Amino acid sequence: MEHAGLDKGAEGNEGGTARRNFIQQIIDADREANVHEGRVHTRFPPEPNGFLHIGHAKAICVNFGLAAEYGGQVNLRFDDTNPVKEDTAYVNAIREDLAWLGFEWNGGEFYTSDYFETLYGYAVQLIKSGDAYVDEQSAEDIAAQKGSPTEPGKASPFRDRAVEENLTLFQEMREGKHAEGSMVLRAKIDMAHANMHMRDPLMYRIKFATHHRTGDAWCIYPMYDFAHGQSDSIEGITHSLCSLEFEVHRPLYEWYIEKLGIFPSKQREFARLNLNYTIMSKRKLLRLVEEEVVDGWDDPRMPTLSGLRRRGYSPESVREFCDRVGVAKRNNVIDVGLLEFALRDHLNATATRAMAVLRPIKMVVINYPEGQVDMLPTVNNPENPDEGTRDIPFGRELYIEAEDFKVEGVNKKWFRLAPGRSVRLKSAYIVTYVDHKTDEAGNVTEVHVEYHPNSKSGSDTSGIKAKGTLHWVECTHAHDAEVRLYERLFNDPSPDGHKGQDFMEFLNPESLKILQGCKVEPVLASAQPGQTWQFTRLGYFAADSKYSQEGKPVFNRAVTLKDGWKGKG
């Protein structure tokens, strides 16, 4: 994978001075001790029940990044143990997002459901060793006996059932002879354990549901805890990385592996990503989609990878962001500004500059010949001379941005056009104000200027100093375009962090503005969906992959340029 302009340098880690996060330090120590012959094998284990978001991107970068750094392998494993929530459509979407990010699962693609038979065998093994039993109580009764964090639980009346009977019943469960909810298989550990997860956790439950891969072959399904560690183990995963909330599951993870005597994968936990002004919960994102607050899971305001992609985020910028966020065990809230910075940083280096006028007013260059259009060269990307130049049309009538001209309140901080002022037209000439027209309401409709022929870009001998530079589009060659301006979806830094207040109360009513009749230069008319540009002085824009039509692009503003102008218009 090429990371143009974003060389992070996975090299130089071996005993070097590079900054090491705690997981890298653990791996360094493991390799020092020659654990698993120094092998590093990670996995990314999404449940195929929804779309990936920026939070997943962090986990992805950690797992794939570590494998790459140590020359190891990484598996993609779909953790599909709950058929009622999972679907092949999600499998495909997850694959697509991963590929877009630029990662390859070089260890292979797996499904927990591939291991159902093996897992069943493991369960039988634990029954035989007296470590598991079939419980015929209701879910309510089992919950009631679980106790509480401060009170020990009580043993199930079925806890000491004979091994043979357990074996028979479990077999019957598999054969579909028992109703859903009528019995479960539980591990026999310790009903008084301080860790609630060790109080005889469920291993299997009955579900007469069709699985997206195994169909109706099974009617009993393993619980997460009885599947995850063993799946890691089966795949020879050396470092099983997950988020902090699984910390209390680790003793159980290890208990199963030890009782089963299988490959000792080790689980390590790190803090998940949190972003301010953003919600990450699948359930809440679903509400935004269902209540049509947004235009689907890939709405450009969504924190999903598909949304970021449509918005105009580059995979490089997302990876760079994840690298900068770091890995630790402390709960964090990252400023969404860091994500925007990563995008600007990458696009500044790579995006072609083009001119677009979002809210046009007409500028007439009164001393320019009527009907004459000249082609002027302009630099495609000043950050990258290799991109060369292209010619853009210039003529007597141009569109400029309405906010680039004003009559009232002009002071020394105002660099743009105003009565008595001169400005540079980007890649063209310096022009000086002559007069302007307004409508009945007093809105400026037209600005008249004179250009200085000897101020031509690249060969300016005029000696005139213009403080401001404006972007513009020549009228007869301008194309119409729709431009969508996005702001953050929520006004509040922590929309789901207010007790008693629904996150929907903090929606930003200004999060989407649709502008029609924007004027763009010719090259933008043929913008391809997904292609990203810098609109000079405005920001980075991507042609929308959903609404753009041949020759009629719709542009999404991915992010504005940093605004160093503190003055008020």
Add this chain to the structure above:
RNA sequence: UGCCCCAUGGUGUAAUGGUAACACACCGGUUUUUGGUACCGUUUUUCCAGGUUCGAGUCCUGGUGGGGCAACCA
């Protein structure tokens, strides 16, 4: 009134017993045909109390604060 994890500028992340640093943000300046970029600079940090040590952000004890844990979810 249980168990587990965590605590470093505004936000993140390093420093592995020896000068608290890097990035983002903020503020100021230089350059600029993008009020962008680049470059320079300013401001701002080890939760508290004891202890060990020549020396503690780091180790120990006790507090305080935050997070997690009692789905037939993952």
